[in-house]
Amino acid sequence: MLHADRPTTARTAGRRLASCLLALFLCAGAAPVPDAAADPGPAAHRHCDFTPAAGAGGPSPGLIVGAEVLLPEGPAPGHAVHIHEDGSISAVAPFGSVRTAHPEAGVLDCRERAVLSPGFVNPHEHPAYSYAFPDADLKPGYAHRDEWRLGINGKQRLPTPPPIRFTAGDRRSTAILVAMELRHLLGGATAIAGSGGVPGVIRNDNRRKRPGDAALYEAEADVSTFPFSLHVVEDLRDECAGGPAHRFPPAPGRSPAFMAYVPHVGEGRRSSCAARAEVARYLARVQRRDRRYAMVHGVATDRDDYAVMRASDVTLVWSPRSNLALYGETVDIAGALEERVRIALSTDWSPSGSFNMREEIKCARRVTRDAGVAASGEALWRMATSNGAYALGLEDRIGAIGPGLLADLLLVRHDGGDPHEAVLTATDQDILAAWIHGRVILLADTLDARLGDQACVTLAGIAPQVCGVLGPAGLPVETFADDIEDAVPLTDVSRQAPCAMPSH
Template sequence: MVVRAAWKFCLAALVAFGAFADEVATDCVFTAATNADAGLLVGATVLLPEGPRPGHGVHVRINGKVGAVAPFDKLLATYPDAGVLDCRDAAVLSPGFVNAHEHPAYSYAFPHPDRNPGYEHRDEWRFGLNGKPELTVPEPMTHVSGGDPAATARLVAMELRHLIGGATLLAGPGGMPGVIRNVGLQESAEHLALYDAEADMDTFPFSFRALEELAPTCAAGEPIELAATTGGAPAYAAHVAHVGEGRASNCVARQEVARFLALARQGDRRYSLVHGVATSASYFEAMREHDVTLVWSPRSNFSLYGETVDIAAALDSGVRIALATDWSPSGSFTMKEEARCARRATSKAGVALPWRTLWRMATLHGAYALGLERRFGAIAAGAPADMVLVRSASADPHRDVFAASDHDVLASWIGGEATLAAASLEGLAPMGACVALAGLAPRVCGIFAPLGLTPSRFAQLAADSVPLNDMTRQAPCDPDA
């Protein structure tokens, strides 16, 4: 769970050290608060569900929630004592990406050298079935206070990588408290400290060895009864399940989709279908009818199965689509990379996918897939201030959010507390809370000191993990594979 208790202290520091305004060299103008309780105003082109709003601002209250979204000058008049970060002509302010499908415990690892796009069902690479090479699953990393420092460093690196890539929330089992928001089922005291919200992230909804158990029956043309369960999850928790993870030609993968949609017809909870490579056009109609979101991870699909969903049919059907990374052994290292892969996939399918549509997939639709759209995925009054601020670089602010390199990241906030800040904006965090990491442009704020980590120690412990801002070794996104 992300605990952000230093906001009032942060603003007090800004009052005390207001002279730091002269140090800003980001085309932004900072004015310190005259009242530490008055919050912070951030002015930029603000991305809202209804569209971009140039010249607008966001008021962040001292409790870390959005107080108001309005024209910037109106906010200045309403909150005259607040701190002000005015980037109206220089930056885009977006909600952080909601990554609705990750495996945080494993996502520090590079792709397996034997990975190839020739698998027809996920059980082939999991168990080496049908003459296909088995891909060893990386050792899961778990953070325990006073435990393995290397595991902690790898998890921190994994979550920082996603944070730099624009995400403020990861959904999936495992993770690291205090870096990014995590979502999963709260089933232990450790989970209470880790997960900010709940969703049933179900990797094996039907069978741990579905291909072996069901292929003979499927081949005989007999109906398959797949008894999926929600594992005792409460009804308010969305059921976000891996389904149809295999080629469209694979009978078992298709039957998984059919059975899952039969469950979704019950309408007893939010249902979201992860991967769904074997989903056909007729299934998309059922998904739209029964409000089932497709959680799409095209890079992982291409790199393991050589194909992805019929994205043209999915878009035509009007089914809701959320974008997500899966995991580093076969998927994208960040949400920005996943968006680029999605653009390639849709282009190959003859579809021009606007950046605004991708942005909705990465924010609003991701939150909806998790049943958390009232809390995350949008900048709205009363919602947690989970936001990213990047330099304006084009006429399309949605594109700017995806195209931003780490040098373009000016700041990010989770629950109103700065987690990343450009070197000239370190004053957004409490004094001394930000540290510089070798090769990374923004400073990392409020994360290392509570863990007893120094930049040099972190670099040493996480040396074998996927880098924070180097995407060169991720699995290929090849629609022609």
């Protein structure tokens, strides 16, 4: 039953059509023509057939989704998953056998018209800050992150935007955080790791430290920002001038080893002594092999480091856009790929990184191509899904489609061609549905409204409806656009930092 606190009405549908037509007018020639341009009626562009669950009051029926399913071992056309009502995937098999095994389940049959992928896993974000646009003074002239954070070595300090923390009942901050998470979801991600966020939209992962954290962070990983100190360049000044080696004090409040450790390391140019020294210390530590380790950024790494990372099972969490925007260089991606380091893509944050995972993938594609090691669609898809989950130590829960894994799924239109590419390049217009923990959050209005078990609303300028988010967060649809007016928008990426090598 659809709750009726704000159902889609003819009025909201009309508003949406008006905004689509406006967007079409503004973007003519630059964007694919949305269906609304010459609407041939619902049947002509219907991508899926829906059959509701049989009967009521029996055992929990769940939902079968038939599509080309992207499995770890490869694409499986004509397959289906069964989403259990507990939010997990209980079966993956050819469509007919899943139906036979779950005869009571509802069926969404999108075979030959859609691809079903795990949602992207973004293992490195700063959700509390990721509403802000790049600073007007952002230039790729920094040798180490301390230079822009602290304004040392004669470099201009970049102001850090004030963090937005979730405060129940505060409408504006809640709206900005909801928009940040919806933006990532519309870019294909169903999970982000980092400090902050809002409960009930995207899956958030981080270490739980404060009361209330358990409600926000569904799983734990230690994504502590800086493992050594907050002023590494200063601490290492003597060492880098040829003096004795500096000893960093042990980090207070170390996290237990069951959590993956995912810190910023070597965030600076290869020519930065401090950045190189961070890498050397971290790679000495990972050889203990006492927990899952990842390295965020690692711009100052070289081929010898990649060999150690490969041998020690360290995932490189790569944010090429943010690296290029701040440092004018990124990792030696040819070296990393040739040494077969596991690489996960992440956005970093909106002040210097990609506004969503789709944009990060685009940047990674360009950088690998320019380095002469063009990554395939399938390789990029793994960097954006299972490798991100592995970096966080959560590969037994998210980042892939398989029995027992959580149903964090993205269903996108597919009218032929490479199915991985369909997922990597899907815009909001291509998204048919997105589930997190088996719950529909995004739903195309060409799909049956009964798939959304909570109220779905239409937001100006985005294609799929948003289900079960605004109402529970206490956000009226009428004020949402105004509340997020100054934040990074849901789908417009025109103001993100460029993905480009500086031309010096």
